[in-house]
Amino acid sequence: MTTVRTTYREALREAMRSAMREDERVFLMGEDVGRYGGCYAVSLGLLEEFGPDRIRDTPLSESAFVGAGIGAAIAGMRPIVEIMTVNFSLLALDQILNNAATLLHMSGGQIAVPLVIRMTTGAGRQLAAQHSHSLEGWYAHIPGLRVISPATVADARGMLATALADPDPVIMFEHNSLYSVEGELSDGGPVDIDTAAVRRPGTDVTLISYGGTVAKALDAAGELADAGISAEVIDLRTLRPLDERTLLESVGRTHRAVVVDEGWRSGSLAAEIAARIAEQAFYQLDAPVARVCAAEVPVPYAAQLEQAALPQVADIVAAVRAMVG
Amino acid sequence: MTTADAKTRLELLTTMLRVRRFEERCVELYSAEKIRGFMHLCIGEEAVSAGVLRALGPLDAVVSTYREHGHALARGLPMAAVMAEMFGRATGASHGRGGSMHLFDGERRFYGGNAIVAGGLPVAVGLALADRMRDRPTVTACLFGDGAVAEGEFHECMNLAALWRLPVLFCCENNRYAMGTALEREHAVTDLALRASSYGMRSWAVDGMDAEAVADVAARAVDTIRGGSGPCFLELSTYRFRAHSMYDSDRYRDKAEIGAWKRRDPIPALTELMRAADQLTDEDLAGIEATIGEEIDTAVAAAEQAPVEPVADLTRFVYSERT
Known part of the structure; x- marks a missing residue:
């Protein structure tokens, strides 16, 4: 087993890269995920490898592209939607709560939403009130969602694959302080998302x-x-x-x-x-x-x-x- | 003026009558407290259901609103499943979890009754995106009301669908009131088709009380979309003859206005056209009504006798069941 030293950011990128190589249904969309490379550079380089159809830059319309992720998931794709930060997720809260978390139950089990939503969270960078929220607890309040919060390089690498295999919506929070943290990655495979x-x-x-x-x-x-x-x-x-x-x-x-x-x-x-x-x-x-x-x-x-x-x-x-x- | 053949007219008339009689029975059942919660009727707006849904094929997708009984029946959801859902029974379209506002049928690609105004539009955009990414030649029809046009989600979705040239047929069922707020009191510009066209998509303003006109334009729009045009928009001008919901005392509309629209009722209008063209006899009409009446009686009887969902299953369907 080889061990590599890598960053949380690179681990997330590798997780997305391998998911997209393995499953053509997987694609990424969000604001500035493509040409810009992601607000926190998580998706840097993926546009060049996978093209604009699968690394999809969106307009600044959180409700529309999160909802589009829900619709695409219902229709058989495995979308990863990146919301730049949790602060902007409030503009998509209707879609997350009233559709992603609710459709399966409201349809009597017919309409599952296998969607992964990634977003940055947290304060500590002097970005003031509107860019520093920690609202993980709000999302954890909602039945129908699974909420995960990788805190290590191994979890950044491993949780996404498990989330993508989940038949239901998964919200993944990435604390802004973690992106440049380095750690050892051994096999880099999926990890469970059930246990503390x-x-x-x-x-x-x-x-x-x-x-x-x-x-x-x-x-x-x-x-x-x-x-x-x-x-x-x-x-x-x-x-x-x-x-x-x-x-x-x-x-x-x-x-x-x-x-x-x-x-x-x-x-x-x-x-x-x-x-x-x-x-x-x-x-x-x-x-x-x-x-x-x-x-x-x-x-x-x-x-x-x-x-x-x-x-x-x-x-x-x-x-x-x-x-x- | 279009010249739909007699068969098309008969189908449109039958669909409209089926929806009208179903909802009339629902009113009785609501008064009898068999149906509870919110219930929004489309009585007066049946030409939209009949005309738009007729333009779709079985692989196309539909996203609707809380005023969706007509859309659901016209899409082919079994009446028994719709009625059982109104009763909250286990045999209902949504296992009693949804009720009147949330009818679903995954097999028929009917993705619900969404009860947040404009909340279905992003989902429709995503269905169309997935179908396009998978090279499926399908169209997603997204039905909503004039109230939705004032919502931010509407404008986000018009922009996104047009930007990505997605195969969505946006159908604005403009009944002139967002609950109690009249069109002129909610929109700075009341020409909704014009506003849609500002997003660079083809749009049509259609008489939504004329089932043939709706069917004709919807079919043309669907063909246009299948040809790769990107999204299209229909503004279907119509009117609900009854209040917004069963809780609404309808104080905000003028009786004369309601009366004027009722004189344009799409069902007598088409009936008279067909009679004048010797396409419908009294016997034909009586036969259609009798068949529909039997279908409704059967659906009600089945719903009355259907099992309720056990309370032990309360938390089913919150997460997918894993094997």
Whole structure:
């Protein structure tokens, strides 16, 4: 087995390239995915290999091209729709919620929508409020969707193939901080999109994270280790459906949980996870579940304000220390 | 003026009568609380259903709206399946998950009843895109109302379909009201065919109360699209004789206006034409009505007796069933 060192961005590109080589039904469409090479350069070079029919630049009309992806999926294609960022996905929310997530049920099981929608998410680049949302939790609220959030190079490479094989719509979130992250890729094959992963084992507390917060949770675990506290780090990977088993087994071992979420606290995915732990593992807890979330404010531009609005390593460490005592 | 032959006229008349009588029965069943929820009738607009759907072949696709009983029946969905869906039964077109507004038939490529105004247009564009990418010589007919023309999704889709020259037949069933808002009160420019043509597609303004005219123009548009023209647009001027839905007290329309449109009822209009041309006798008409009446009676009886979906299956069809 050969191992290559590559970036998250290149891993995503390789995943799309191999999917398109293997299955002629697969195509990519979205804003600036072709000639520009993708806003985050994920699809750079694919136009030259696959041509404009399969690497399809769209007008700035999120609702139309996301809906077109739904229609094409219904008619037998396997579209990958790239929405430049989650912020613009709001313009396509009708299509995602009222059609992609709903058609199968509303048609009594007749009309399946095997569509993959990729989008960038997250803050941290001083892009101000309209370009810094973290709305994974909104999408994870919706029955009929599967929501995935690759946080590693291997998952960036492997999750897409599994998503494309899924008969139902899959929303894939790519945190903007990850594109240039490097990692080792071994075989580069498909990975499961059903389970959460323990990224670092520990015994005193479980840090639950996903996407852009996994690295912060790992950093926090490192600092805590220096202080003699053993933190287990879970990468949720799939935000809907949640892998409760991995979460509950971990909390059963550590008896403490901190949920780290770049979304706003109120009504967040972190709230859902905290509720499930409280519902199902209450008597195994040695402390109330804690949350480290974004401040309840539109994300501001100025660096110190933006950083203050986002979950930080120090916040995670402080939350654990308050809990471990 | 077109000269459709007697057979075409008979088919158009039969389809319109079938839709009219079906919906009239639905009104009774709604009053009897057999049918619940929202129910939007197309009584008065049957020439659109009969004329447009006639232009399509079995491999073509259809995307419709919540006012779709006529489109569904004209597309060939079995009346029993449509009625059972109105009753919310297991034998319904959508297993009781959709109701009046969400009739589906995958085999007949009838992709629903969409109840978000203009929400079906992007899906229609995508169906056409896939068919084109797979070199299928099909047309996707997308039906919507005048209200949809004010939505952003409409304009996004007109642009995208025209830009990519996709085989979509956009059919605007202009009944002059977006629920209670009159055309003049919702559109800065009320010539909808003209606006469509600004996207660089061929468009026709058609008398939507004249089934022959609708059938004729729809057939020409479908031929044009199959010839590789890209999308076409039909503005079908029509009128609903009844309120927007069963909850609507219809305070916003003038009685005289309703009366004037009712005098243009597409069913008597075609009937008179056929009688004058010796293409229809009273006996013929009575025979058609009797057949339709029997079909409706059978559909209602079957729906009454059909099983309900078990509550244990509540969460079926949220995700595909995996083997």
